[in-house]
Amino acid sequence: MEDKKTEPKAAISLPKYVNFNIPYIQKNFVAFKEAVAFKESQGKYKVVNTLGYLGKYQFGRTTLERFRIYDTNAFLKNPELQEKAFVALCKVNKWILRKDIKRSSGKIINGIEITESGILAAAHLSGAGNVKKFLRSNGTQRFSDAYGATIQSYLKKFGGYDVSMIIADKNAKV
Template identity: 80%
Template sequence: MRSQNRNIFFIKNKFILFGIVLIFISATTIDNKKVSTKEISKTRIIAFPKLIDNSLLYLPKDFMAFKEAVAFKESQGKYRVVNTLGYLGKYQFGRTTLERFRIYNTQHFLNNPELQEKAFVALCKVNKWILRKDIKRSVGKTINGIKITESGILAAAHLSGAGNVKKFLRSGGTECFSDAYGATIQSYLKKFEGYNVSNIIADKKARV
């Protein structure tokens, strides 16, 4: 009898807990549906749209959100991914880029999340230095219907290299690079616009 009472108590509490979780998720989902895209603060971003039972997770639109958004686009945020073209890790680095930062052991790189994070920050610093004049001249302008922002430029440089971004910006959008999978400078400028990446300091000699 005592055992049966324990089972009844456990089942009741289980249903109560389940009900609380359902109420929380429903409230979050309903609340999100009430907010239109235009009403969402410019300092926030929908970073992971299906993280919690189709509810939306909002993150500040800062450098942390920027790098995680780039990572999700590149590899779905997986550190050990190698794509069909041989690009490596969470941010899909090419071997030539890694060698610039004196990283030669690709297996060690794939198994070292901390090294991958440092390499991404270093690359952003280098690209920001290479593109410093173009950032100053172009941010705030509209090219091919796309608002140019510093974060969009850095993301596009990660995709195509800083040199190709220079060509795009200085040609007014007529010279546009696309990679083997069809991703373009324009698509990255648009997808990654408006993040606050001011904490990244331009540095020609950045190292990991």
């Protein structure tokens, strides 16, 4: 019997644009705010959704008024103001939720590890009061927005970022 020689298989050729060098992305505050922005508006400053939420981070008018921002057209045209408003809101939410952050971080609720960044993102979605209700009820008091986004989904999606540079401040200003 004769041994059959097998032909070598052709090498697979990949398109030149495929890049397997995926960059390392830190899970710091900048990554956190950009992830939230992408979820909210695909990171676009001039977006107004069907419910009237505005800008890169989809602020409601009453939240903007808390920071003495009344001209929504000017707000949409000012990326620097939107960035400052997001940081200020994170500071206020961190102050409002400071005890809940301390009490709940590291716990598992409904299969989700609770982290400070997840809590701050959930507060951006639903307001700090709804996050308090969720955490203090051990996840039985739930919230979803008009588009179906939930506190749970934000706790999970935005958990694990280092947001320690945000200092809790009841009176944060833009």
